[in-house]
Amino acid sequence: MTIKNTLTLRNFLILFCIAILVLIGMKGIDINRKMTWVKEAERYYQENDLLQAEEWYQKAAGNNAIHYKEDLIAKRLKELTPITLMKQALDRLAQRVKETGSSQDFTGFLQVYGELQNAKKEYMGNGGRFADYYPKISASYGLSDDITLYFQAFKVMFERQLEDQLNRGATDEASSKWNLLAIPYAFYGGEKEKTKHLTAKFKEFDERLMSKLAGNGQFSEFLNLSETLLSQYQARDWKAPWVKNKTEELARIILSKDARGDQIANYALHAKTYEAYAKSAGIKSNLLKEIDRQIRKWIASAQRKAKNNDYEGAIAIYQALSVYMDTSDEVKKTKLAWTAHDPLRLLQQADPTKNFYHVSGGGDRFGGSAYAIGSDDRNTLYFAKMNADESVQMAFTQEFPSNIPIRGISIEKSLSTKTVPVILVEGESATRKALYAAYEVRDGSMSQLFYFAADGYTVQSDQSLLVTNPESVDGEGSQSQDAIYTYQGGRYQFSSFMRDYTDISVDDLLAHSNEKVRFTSLIVYGGEGEALAQMGNSYVKLHGNYNFFAGMNVTVIGRFSQFEDVYPGGDPSAELVTVPVFEVEMME
Secondary structure, eight states: OHHHHHHHHHHHHHHHHHHHHHHHHHHHHHHHHHHHHHHHHHHHHHOOOOHHHHHHHHHTTTTOSSSOOOHHHHHHHHHHHHHHHHHHHHHHHHHHHHHHHHHTHHHHHHHHHHHHHHHHHHHHHTTOTTHHHHHHHHTTTHHHHHHHHHHHHHHHHHHHHHHHHOOOOOOOOOHHHHHHHHGGGGGTTTTTHHHHHHHHHHHHHHHHHHHHHTTTTOOOHHHHHHHHHHHHHHHOOOOOHHHHHHHHHHHHHHHHHHHTTOOOOHHHHHHHHHHHHHHHTTOOHHHHHHHHHHHHHHHHHHHHHHHHOOOOHHHHHHHHGGGTTTHHHHHHHHHHHHHHHHHHHHHHOOOTTTEEEEEEEEETTTTTEEEEEEEOOOOOEEEEEOTTSEEEEEEEEEETTTTEEEEEEETTTOOSSSSEEEEEEEESSSSEEEEEEEEEEEEEEEEEEEEESSSSEOOTSSSSSEEESSOOOOOOTTTOOEEEEETTTTTEEEEEOOOSSEEEGGGGGGGGGTOOEEEEEEEEEEEEEEEEETTEEEEEEEEEEEEEEEEEEEEEEEEEEEEEEEEEGGTTTSEEEEEEEEEEEEEE
């Protein structure tokens, strides 16, 4: 063995002995510590400071340097187990408070806070021996300060988020608001202070956000937000009267602007949207009455326009209001009234390519809601009818001569029926006052009823025509006499001249004084300009510009109004006879 090896071994042994001595010394210290800790713990226990006693008993239990009063330590720790459990629970919760608070995990933080409240209730609620130690243990972990600090930080963060949300105009992010509501009132300084603070904060936020949406013209979005807010506040049992009030205020501003600008369509849309909102939200609003009044004003305005023949203006109002209410019937009625007032519209609707003249018409006749009559530049006659489904049915005829100027076209009321109109055309005539033509409209076609030139005509009670001085009627005196036209074979034709006398028997002449009558009698005594004709057992004197021949049976038309004494045959020796004098106007 060399000297070097000898020195190295010696040094190792020296170091080993030193280490052993150090260990022995440390163990002695630990032994002394444990005995001291047990003594200290027992002193605290005897002083009834159980929190400190539990802490020193725990330290002593963890010292294994010596087995010293282990039974006492175990007994005391078992007795002080509630304190140990409190410390363990609060230690874990204190760590989670810091973790969730520092990471801004509000949900987790609220959960920890809830568990703390449950722990407090568990350990203090029973009022047991160790209940008074809970606040001391909690204070030792600084839980109250930490929780207050983090809740205040969350308040600042959420209020900042609300401001940011407002700047962005976002309406679908309500978590910040309800997070503020979730913070316990103790951290606002009390329940009253929390209500006051949040009410002011929520009111300002809601009103500014609703005003921003309304100001940007986002009317539906603004009302949707209002309804959502009402539902959210109701679900949280939070009174928020400003939502309804501000909504009504902003809606009234927008609707008033629409009304002042006569923006009827915009008003109708906004009014309908607001009514739907009020119904869905289940609220009563004075604005609904104002809307009803304004709508009724416009309805009255449309009615006045229609009455003053401004049908286009009336229809424009009704159509603008159609978003708010069903105005289809009003539009339909106004269009019909317009068409009845201006039947040219109906003819143009049926055929927009033609120019129409002598146009007239009306409404609710001849099986249609409106009708129109007229002619074109070729004298083609037209009848148009609007059906119940608003389709237009047209009939026409080209029978009227195109070279005869038309004075007027009308409905012949006396010949028309409820479903079959008769169109009367009055044209120029070189020989009579007018040319008259009538056309019956039936089953979509037009057929001629009559066509004649005359000085006029009337429809008699039996539906025959009394035509004054018709032209080109065969028969004696046709140029100067009134004629009767009757309906034959689908049209009116000449039947006879008008009789202005009564057929009688000559024996009844005395009963028709001053009446125009016709009778037949045998001439007994003839002559030029006058004669005696047989009348029963006597005579009647015929007087007129005719040659009367004895032995003739003549038919005469005329009147008698006086009597005359005559000698039959002109013989003065004969008996004088008083006879009626008949003024002959015509002899057949």
